[in-house]
Amino acid sequence: MISHVSRLALAACIMSAAAPAFAQAADAPQDDTAVADDSGIQDIIVTATRRETNLQKTPVSISVVSAAAIQDRKVQSLLDLGDGSVPSLRVATFEARQSALTIGIRGIVPLDANQPAREQGVGVYIDGVYLGRQHGINTALFDIERIEVLKGPQGTLFGRNTEGGALSLVTRAPSGEFGGSINGGIGNLGAYNLGANLDLPAIGPFSIKLDGVLSHQDAVTKNTFPGAYGMGYFDRKGGRIAVRWDVAPGITNDFAADRSIDHNTPFYTQLLNYNPNSCAATTTAQPAAQDVIPGQCVLPGTNFTGGLTGTVRALLPGVVVNGDTVARVTDIGRPQERSTDKVYGYSNTFKWNFGPELELRSITAWRGVDVKQFDNIAAAARPPVVNLTASCTAAAPCAFSRYSIADLKQRQFSQEIQAVGSIGQFDYVGGLYYFIENVSDTAATPNTLGAVATVTGGVVTGATYVPIPFCTGTNPASLASYFTGNAVAGCNIDRASVVRSRSYAAYGQVTWNPTDRLHVTLGGRYTKDKKEGRLVASRNLDYADPVNAAALTRIGYTPLEETWNRFNPLAIVAYDFSPEVHGYVKYATGYRAGGASSRTSNYQAFDPEDVKSYEAGIKADLFDRRVRFNLAGYIMDRKGSQVDLSTIQPTATGNFNNLVTLNAPGTTKIRGIEADVTIKPAAGLTLNASYAYTYTDVPAVPITYVGRCTGVNSPVVTPPCTAPGQIINQTTGFQKFYIVYTPRNAASASIDYELPILNEAASLRFHLDGNYSQATQSFDQFATKNDSSFLVNGRISIADIKLSGGGQKLTVGIWARNLFDNQYVYRRDPSNSLAQVQATTALVGTVGNTIGDYGNFAMPRTFGADAVLRF
Numbered sequence: 049m050i051s052h053v054s055r056l057a058l059a060a061c062i063m064s065a066a067a068p069a070f071a072q073a074a075d076a077p078q079d080d081t082a083v084a085d086d087s088g089i090q091d092i093i094v095t096a097t098r099r100e101t102n103l104q105k106t107p108v109s110i111s112v113v114s115a116a117a118i119q120d121r122k123v124q125s126l127l128d129l130g131d132g133s134v135p136s137l138r139v140a141t142f143e144a145r146q147s148a149l150t151i152g153i154r155g156i157v158p159l160d161a162n163q164p165a166r167e168q169g170v171g172v173y174i175d176g177v178y179l180g181r182q183h184g185i186n187t188a189l190f191d192i193e194r195i196e197v198l199k200g201p202q203g204t205l206f207g208r209n210t211e212g213g214a215l216s217l218v219t220r221a222p223s224g225e226f227g228g229s230i231n232g233g234i235g236n237l238g239a240y241n242l243g244a245n246l247d248l249p250a251i252g253p254f255s256i257k258l259d260g261v262l263s264h265q266d267a268v269t270k271n272t273f274p275g276a277y278g279m280g281y282f283d284r285k286g287g288r289i290a291v292r293w294d295v296a297p298g299i300t301n302d303f304a305a306d307r308s309i310d311h312n313t314p315f316y317t318q319l320l321n322y323n324p325n326s327c328a329a330t331t332t333a334q335p336a337a338q339d340v341i342p343g344q345c346v347l348p349g350t351n352f353t354g355g356l357t358g359t360v361r362a363l364l365p366g367v368v369v370n371g372d373t374v375a376r377v378t379d380i381g382r383p384q385e386r387s388t389d390k391v392y393g394y395s396n397t398f399k400w401n402f403g404p405e406l407e408l409r410s411i412t413a414w415r416g417v418d419v420k421q422f423d424n425i426a427a428a429a430r431p432p433v434v435n436l437t438a439s440c441t442a443a444a445p446c447a448f449s450r451y452s453i454a455d456l457k458q459r460q461f462s463q464e465i466q467a468v469g470s471i472g473q474f475d476y477v478g479g480l481y482y483f484i485e486n487v488s489d490t491a492a493t494p495n496t497l498g499a500v501a502t503v504t505g506g507v508v509t510g511a512t513y514v515p516i517p518f519c520t521g522t523n524p525a526s527l528a529s530y531f532t533g534n535a536v537a538g539c540n541i542d543r544a545s546v547v548r549s550r551s552y553a554a555y556g557q558v559t560w561n562p563t564d565r566l567h568v569t570l571g572g573r574y575t576k577d578k579k580e581g582r583l584v585a586s587r588n589l590d591y592a593d594p595v596n597a598a599a600l601t602r603i604g605y606t607p608l609e610e611t612w613n614r615f616n617p618l619a620i621v622a623y624d625f626s627p628e629v630h631g632y633v634k635y636a637t638g639y640r641a642g643g644a645s646s647r648t649s650n651y652q653a654f655d656p657e658d659v660k661s662y663e664a665g666i667k668a669d670l671f672d673r674r675v676r677f678n679l680a681g682y683i684m685d686r687k688g689s690q691v692d693l694s695t696i697q698p699t700a701t702g703n704f705n706n707l708v709t710l711n712a713p714g715t716t717k718i719r720g721i722e723a724d725v726t727i728k729p730a731a732g733l734t735l736n737a738s739y740a741y742t743y744t745d746v747p748a749v750p751i752t753y754v755g756r757c758t759g760v761n762s763p764v765v766t767p768p769c770t771a772p773g774q775i776i777n778q779t780t781g782f783q784k785f786y787i788v789y790t791p792r793n794a795a796s797a798s799i800d801y802e803l804p805i806l807n808e809a810a811s812l813r814f815h816l817d818g819n820y821s822q823a824t825q826s827f828d829q830f831a832t833k834n835d836s837s838f839l840v841n842g843r844i845s846i847a848d849i850k851l852s853g854g855g856q857k858l859t860v861g862i863w864a865r866n867l868f869d870n871q872y873v874y875r876r877d878p879s880n881s882l883a884q885v886q887a888t889t890a891l892v893g894t895v896g897n898t899i900g901d902y903g904n905f906a907m908p909r910t911f912g913a914d915a916v917l918r919f
Contacts, residue, residue, distance in 0.1 A: 445498020
């Protein structure tokens with residue numbers, strides 16, 4: 049493997065083009081008004097070390113997404129960064145829902161971080177404020193100055209849950225001078241956007257800035273169900289106010305408040321194939337395998353000693369199998385409301401600068417997220433699979449079309465105190481941190497459609513589909529107040545939980561500069577985490593009702609009450625080989641807190657995971673700053689990797705998604721190389737390229753399936769069952785797990801050219817970027833991969849058109865994302881093309897709910913025109 053890595057590193061070194069992938073100089077104009085010049089590549093200022101530093105002299109692997117790049121690539125939300133423009137950064141939806149994102153860096157990618165008692169592996173920050181949930185972070189972006197992608201563990205300065213890195217969004221601060229911009233545009237799919245940023249003149253010591261944004265897109269896939277929303281729709285709007293108070297010389301206070309609302313629908317789920325593994329009933333024992341064997345009905349980690357039972361169902365009439373292109377019309381219409389994400393928050397940052405030796409900072413923030421989720425993406429493409437017979441009548445239609453309906457409510461408060469300064473040869477950062485979060489969630493999965501067989505001459509010849517009532521009942525009396533007014537009110541409850549998390553930390557980092565060239569950094573962070581959680585209900589069973597105490601004991605239910613302590617050290621040695629070439633070696637650690645899975649009836653707990661990282665890098669500006677080259681290589685070892693084992697369990701009222709989170713034994717290996725190059729060969733021309741190689745390996749995990757009695761002596765066994773829930777059989781096998789959304793090879797390249805026109809009264813700008821990603825897994829329990837992708841984005845604009853002597857400037861442009869309409873599956877689920885487990889007296893598989901792989905296509909080509917007026 050090492051020789052293979054070496055070859056890839058050499059290839060990365062000679063790539064002729066971005067660094068960091070599409071960064072722009074921080075002191076250059078951050079929009080389409082940038083002026084072509086011949087002064088070489090400009091400096092980029094970042095705050096990765098909690099102080100402003102030059103990117104090229106900061107011993108951290110960082111990519112910076114500038115405001116210009118956000119506009120050129122038509123990035124309207126964080127999900128748009130999922131095109132691979134920063135190869136080490138991966139962004140995808142959880143399931144197909146736009147309301148919850150999966151964000152990963154360097155192979156640290158949580159699959160289901162939208163659970164209340166589970167944490168993310170990459171920290172997301174807005175102006176230094178940590179966002180506790182990955183829900184609601186796909187809302188509109190407010191006048192972003194830059195996005196810093198910090199790669200590798202950031203556990204010392206940024207804290208827990210940053211073992212893969214951090215995504216730091218920095219907004220533009222009030223200037224105290226009158227100015228601003230108005231932007232708007234239209235596009236295909238009924239898209240339009242409108243935004244405004246207004247900087248007001250200072251009023252005494254106060255400077256005020258107002259931001260507003262609106263963006264809309266019609267559905268990608270039309271829903272044929274009357275009155276229902278289509279799939280892939282969004283409508284986002286929000287506003288933000290920022291106030292800077294210059295209290296006294298050296299003392300500033302920044303207050304900000306924002307509120308946004310995002311209405312959206314999930315992306316359409318298609319049946320990609322039909323019974324690809326040739327599943328069929330058999331009495332022959334199926335051999336154990338750690339992974340899926342293509343073409344064979346073998347479930348990873350199982351040994352079906354009892355064979356396979358059931359019958360693979362025929363497809364329902366009208367169901368379309370399409371694994372090649374994104375469907376623009378649903379095969380079967382289904383009820384679909386739009387999900388709603390409401391996000392709001394307040395922050396206050398106080399800074400008192402006593403001079404170079406000391407600046408004191410206080411960052412106080414409160415944030416909230418309210419989510420109402422409606423997800424009916426799959427209809428007949430996933431269980432329950434209908435056995436269409438004459439018994440499917442208008443009076444008793446055969447139910448299908450699982451609707452995932454959920455509520456999530458989150459509130460968080462954080463307080464951080466920092467001291468930053470320099471004393472002689474020492475630069476230091478120290479701080480105290482407190483964070484508290486309260487989260488509750490509720491979910492239900494009722495079936496919403498019924499199949500009615502068409503019978504001709506006693507033979508079933510077709511079917512019609514009718515809506516069936518759902519969520520029309522009442523919840524258990526003790527839960528009535530808990531669910532009143534929520535999306536799941538009246539539903540049979542799959543799960544409901546409440547969680548309280550608290551985190552306390554103290555940290556410090558010191559850089560010793562014994563010479564102008566040598567820099568030695570030592571740091572550490574002590575964290576204490578407390579987490580308390582409980583299930584309120586599961587499978588519509590009220591967990592607070594004493595009548596159910598015996599049942600809860602039988603299933604092994606235990607509330608979560610855990611405390612974890614960690615010390616995360618860091619050490620860096622950096623050396624300036626010349627004013628233009630800088631190298632570093634780095635040791636860093638990080639950890640992700642443990643929790644419990646609310647998708648299990650016993651609230652099964654799992655432990656934290658810890659990572660150690662060893663990294664070496666070099667950053668160079670060469671040929672009179674015409675070439676910038678950054679290269680980093682790293683080795684990460686992770687203990688206690690949190691992996692997910694997911695199954696869909698049919699019930700009398702719907703289908704329960706049972707997800708068990710386990711800690712993988714041994715050491716998960718993550719190895720990688722990242723290379724970034726920027727070349728500016730001539731005035732107005734910039735070439736960029738980035739490459740990331742990521743190798744991952746999770747040790748095989750022992751999986752135990754338990755067979756239990758469902759009643760007294762049922763099934764008939766020896767010795768006989770004496771009580772429901774009694775264990776009658778245990779079977780253990782080893783299963784291979786994978787890290788999702790982490791391509792082995794990923795690359796991005798771009799070309800930017802700017803040409804002055806109209807006697808330099810305007811400029812013509814061209815932008816083109818291409819982004820490649822090798823195929824990846826989307827479920828960590830299956831080796832089955834999504835499709836590889838190659839996406840091209842482009843923009844042509846006439847920028848900086850002077851309108852008057854007052855400084856007004858107009859920019860107009862046309863743009864396209866996925867220019868060549870590359871249609872690829874970004875999320876593929878093979879669980880329904882395999883047998884499902886039935887653990888009783890022997891480990892038996894059933895193929896009665898087997899149908900095929902289902903999944904989601906990425907966005908097709910979008911394009912449009914926009915304009916920006918700056919004043």
